[in-house]
Amino acid sequence: MAMKSKLNIVISGVGGQGIVTLARIIGEAAVKNDVKVLIAETHGLSQRGGSVEVHVRLGNVYAPLVPKGEADVLLSMELIETARNIDYLNTNGLVISSDVILRPPIPGVKIPKKDEIIKEFEKNNIRYYLVPTKELAEKIGNYQSENMILLGSLYKYSEINKFIDMDSIKDSIKTMRNPEINLKAFELGSNL
Numbered sequence: 001m002a003m004k005s006k007l008n009i010v011i012s013g014v015g016g017q018g019i020v021t022l023a024r025i026i027g028e029a030a031v032k033n034d035v036k037v038l039i040a041e042t043h044g045l046s047q048r049g050g051s052v053e054v055h056v057r058l059g060n061v062y063a064p065l066v067p068k069g070e071a072d073v074l075l076s077m078e079l080i081e082t083a084r085n086i087d088y089l090n091t092n093g094l095v096i097s098s099d100v101i102l103r104p105p106i107p108g109v110k111i112p113k114k115d116e117i118i119k120e121f122e123k124n125n126i127r128y129y130l131v132p133t134k135e136l137a138e139k140i141g142n143y144q145s146e147n148m149i150l151l152g153s154l155y156k157y158s159e160i161n162k163f164i165d166m167d168s169i170k171d172s173i174k175t176m177r178n179p180e181i182n183l184k185a186f187e188l189g190s191n192l
Contacts, residue, residue, distance in 0.1 A: 006059035007163055008066040009154075010088040013077030014102060015050045018147035021176070022075075023054040025151060026160070028175075029168035030058055040064035051081060058163045073158045075150060077133070078102050083117050086126070095121065095128035096153050098146060129157050129192075136188050145185035148173065152189020166190070 009026070013019045023039050030037035040055045042065070055066045066088055074089050076082035076097040089095065103111060114130075121128045131153045133146035154160055155169065173182045 004059070004159055004162055006057065006061050007073070007159055008061075008071045008090075009056040009058075009073045009075055009158075009160070010066050010071045010085055011054040011056060011075045011077075012081040012085045013052055013098075014081060015052050017052070017077040018144065019052045019054055019077060022147040022151055023056050025148075025169065025172045025176075026056050026058075026164070028172040029164045032168040032171065033164050035059060035163045036061065038062075038064040051084070053085060058160070073154065073160075075154050077147060077150060079114060079117055079130075080104070080111065083112065083120065089126065093127070094158060095126055096150065096157055097128065097130055098133040098150060099130040100134050100146075129153060131189065131192065133189075137185065140181060140184050140188065142178065142181045142185070145178075145181050148182045148185035149189035152186040153192055154189075155186075156190045156192060 011019050011023055020041060027037045027039050035058055038057045038061055042053045055064060068087050070090050071088040071093055074085055074095045079097055079101045082095060082097040101114060131150060133149045136149050137143045137146045170183060173179060173186055176182050
């Protein structure tokens with residue numbers, strides 16, 4: 001079996017959810033595994049509440065941005081942001097998303113319901129895993145660890161484990177604030 005030469009990941013969410021930190025952990029772990037990694041942050045009003053998008057490319061890659069239609073994985077901290085960025089996904093791509101929906105800060109905007117978004121995924125034959133990150137983070141007593149739960153799910157469900165070993169990710173997590181809680185969150189996500 002030939003090893004996959006690259007992995008394109010688009011990470012989305014809103015400001016304050018730890019998306020940049022999540023990408024940094026992946027990047028550090030890739031470097032520890034001698035895997036080429038390119039990361040590009042493309043965020044707008046991300047200071048808390050605005051859309052954030054980070055592109056992470058591993059392996060045989062030469063430009064930091066994932067072209068539309070070429071992401072192997074759309075990893076998302078928020079379900080509306082998942083729907084907003086779905087056009088990055090390739091035809092065999094995988095969505096790994098938190099099941100959380102955050103109300104946009106604009107009054108009177110109709111927000112889609114979770115089941116409406118899921119129906120669209122199914123109608124378009126999109127493979128997906130919804131992760132109850134908020135619920136799981138509450139179990140370990142720290143809502144700020146939702147990003148590490150999602151990272152654990154990425155490790156379990158995607159092909160990132162062909163590029164980065166689990167010990168390298170754990171070593172990178174140990175450099176964070178509250179490493180014990182974040183390690184527990186990562187393990188929770190990888191054992192779903």
